Amino acid sequence: MSYEPEDELFAAGARDLHAMEPSRWVARFTHLVRPGGCVLDVAAGRGRHSRWFLDCEYSVLAIDRDLSGLRWLSEPRLEKREADLEDGEGWPLGERTFDAVVVTNYLWRGIFDDIVSAVRHDGVLLYETFAEGNERYGRPRRPEFLLQPGELLARVAPRLEVVAYEHGYSDYPSPRVVQRICAIGRGRRLSQCPLAAR
Numbered sequence: 001m002s003y004e005p006e007d008e009l010f011a012a013g014a015r016d017l018h019a020m021e022p023s024r025w026v027a028r029f030t031h032l033v034r035p036g037g038c039v040l041d042v043a044a045g046r047g048r049h050s051r052w053f054l055d056c057e058y059s060v061l062a063i064d065r066d067l068s069g070l071r072w073l074s075e076p077r078l079e080k081r082e083a084d085l086e087d088g089e090g091w092p093l094g095e096r097t098f099d100a101v102v103v104t105n106y107l108w109r110g111i112f113d114d115i116v117s118a119v120r121h122d123g124v125l126l127y128e129t130f131a132e133g134n135e136r137y138g139r140p141r142r143p144e145f146l147l148q149p150g151e152l153l154a155r156v157a158p159r160l161e162v163v164a165y166e167h168g169y170s171d172y173p174s175p176r177v178v179q180r181i182c183a184i185g186r187g188r189r190l191s192q193c194p195l196a197a198r
C-alpha cells in the first residue's frame with residue numbers, strides 16, 4: 001500500500017501520531033472480520049482504521065463529510081466517499097452491506113439503523129464512542145454525543161448477536177468514559193467466534 005512515511009503523515013494533520021493507532025477495541029476483534037472482506041469506516045476522520053484494515057489486507061470504504069484528513073492515504077483497495085451523514089438526505093450507501101462496519105468517536109442517532117443494516121448477515125459491527133459520564137473528563141459533554149447506558153446493546157438487539165460489550169472509564173488514550181460493542185450478524189454463530197487472548 002502507498003501511504004506516506006510517518007513524517008508526511010504528521011504534516012498531513014496527524015499531529016499526534018499516537019492518535020493514528022487503531023482503537024484497541026477494533027484491533028482486538030479484527031480477527032472476526034472475514035479475511036479479504038470489505039470494511040466500512042464510518043466518519044473515518046484521518047483514516048486510522050482505514051489504514052489498519054488496508055494493512056490487514058481488507059478493502060475499505062471510508063466515508064466522511066470531509067475527506068481532507070484522508071488525503072495522505074491512497075491505495076486501490078480504498079474507496080473514499082464524501083457525504084454528510086446528518087443532512088437528512090438519507091443513508092448514502094443504499095442497501096450495500098459490509099463484512100465489517102467500524103464506527104469510533106462518532107455518534108449520530110439518526111443513522112443507527114442504517115449502520116446496523118449495513119452489517120452483512122455474517123458480518124461484524126465494531127462500535128466505540130463516548131458515553132454518559134464523559135462530561136467529567138472533557139468533550140464531548142452534550143447528551144446527543146454521549147451514549148446512554150446499554151444503548152448500543154439496545155440498538156443492535158433486533159439484528160445482531162453481541163460478542164462483547166463494555167461501558168466504563170478508560171485512561172487510554174486519555175481519561176474518558178466510553179461504550180463499545182462487538183456484534184455479529186445472525187448468519188453466524190457465537191460459538192464460531194474465537195475470542196482473542198487479552
Ligand SMILES: C[S@@+](CC[C@H](N)C(=O)[O-])C[C@H]1O[C@@H](n2cnc3c(N)ncnc32)[C@H](O)[C@@H]1O
Pocket residue numbers: 042043044045046047048049063064065066069083084085086087103104105106
Ligand atoms: C472525532 S472524528 C473520529 C474519526 C475516526 N472515526 C477516528 O476515531 O479516528 C469524527 C469524524 O466525524 C466526521 N463527521 C462529523 N460530522 C459528520 C457528518 N455529518 N457526516 C459525515 N461525517 C461527519 C468528522 O469529519 C470527523 O472526521
